Amino acid sequence: MDDDDNDDEAALGAPGPAGGDTVIHTRALTKRYRGGQLAVDGLDLAVPAGSVFGFLGPNGSGKTTTIRMLMGLIEPTSGTARVLGHPMPRASRAVLPHVGALIEGPALYGFLSGRDNLLRYDAADPTADPRTRRARVAEALERVGLTAAAAKKARAYSLGMKQRLGLAAALLQPRRLLVLDEPTNGLDPQGMREIRVLVRELAAEGTTVFLSSHLLDEIEQVCTHAAVMARGRLLTQGPVADLAARARGRLTVTTPDTADAARVLKEQGVADVVVTEDRVTGEPADRELSALNAALVTAGVRVRGFGVERASLEDAFVALTGEGFDVAG
Structure with missing residues (x-):
């Protein structure tokens, strides 16, 4: 780790409610793929601290590409992205321990139980305390309603159960920011309600939640703020009530x-x-x-x-x- 990363990690401090006005801030963020495809075009995004922020857009709007850039999974072509006040992807090693993410469905070991998958995830986190690992795994399973299925092999899980397990993995440690890509995918109506309640609880505890979803009714019920993307460009953003009032x-x-x-x-x-x-x-x-x-x-x-x-x-x-x-x- 270089000196800049050390400085970033020290400045971030312990997990907890994010300080400042925004936890995600981009300026002219752009991603152009080979062949000239412009996936994200000059995005200026501001996600307020403590908000539940819905990220909306039709097919090909650039939502997933944006999330990948925010998480440091791909490099932007131009522009800047700051997460928890620090530049991404340069400060990713300092920022990501404070971020929980579920992007495009969880990656699971099918031959391991749900509990063992979470134990493996937690063991891979250099910031995780092994002394409290089993207790934290049990708590995460309880929060997403998987305690009864904890011993079942992940390959036997339904799509909705896999989504729950991926969310549990994102909640193994206290997070300042939670990034969720279609978190209710595969869930029945009761499961959707439970995830809504969980998201509200996390926000009340000080976690900023950034989620993309195709379920506009879900966004309207759970989100405080939202942004709308189309063809790689940001059309609007702001409090959900204000966006609806404009129509x-x-x-x-x-x-x-x-x-x-x-x-x-x-x-x-x-x-x-x-x-x-x-x-x-x-x-x-x-x-x-x-x-x-x-x-x-x-x-x-x-x-x-x-x-x-x-x-x-x-x-x-x-x-x-x-x-x-x-x-x-």
Whole structure:
């Protein structure tokens, strides 16, 4: 280890809540592969300390490439990335002991039990205290609900159980940052709920959680902040509530006079008007909602209900990318 790495490790100190305003910060981070493929293009990302940060993007958006650069697995073509206040990948030996990660599914020894896999993982960590190894492995198994299956061979685990075991490996030591790539992949609804609870608990303990997921509903339920990627570029980032608020919700009019209501709304500039039984919905025009309601009443439409539904994170995503959400990233 060179002097710079020694300095970095000393500055990081013991694991615990990360200091400063951000735990991940990139500036103009770029990755271009051979043949000219631009996977990540000038990414400026800021992940607040103590947040649960959702990383979203359609297929080929550059999410996994970004995570690999943040973890020091691949070198950026240009730009900079700092994790826990230190440059990556140069300070990776100092930073990574304070980071738990589950990226693209766990790598497991199928012939070993779940418990023995974790013991092997822990033994490979030079910072891990062997005197407390078995106790920490037992605690990690308990946190992800695998205590009853701890003696079973990993090759007999379901996909969801393997995901749980990979998460347990990331939790063997206290972490300042936890990086999760599709953490609920393969889990049933109950397993998803348990992972949500665990993520919230970790955040409450001071761990910053950075996760990518294709489940927008999951992101909306568990994340405090999010970023949206498309075609290698960052489209937006910020608090989840603010991102959803930027997308206009759909105007909904409840009336027995749906045909007349649809005609009036179109005349008033409302787009994408849809009629369903006693309800008419559409994209609000750039005018006061009270004026739209007045136009309906003046035209003799019997308005039984009128309002704009709250936009969801999915609405914001579609508005930003112009496409639906694809699973891979």
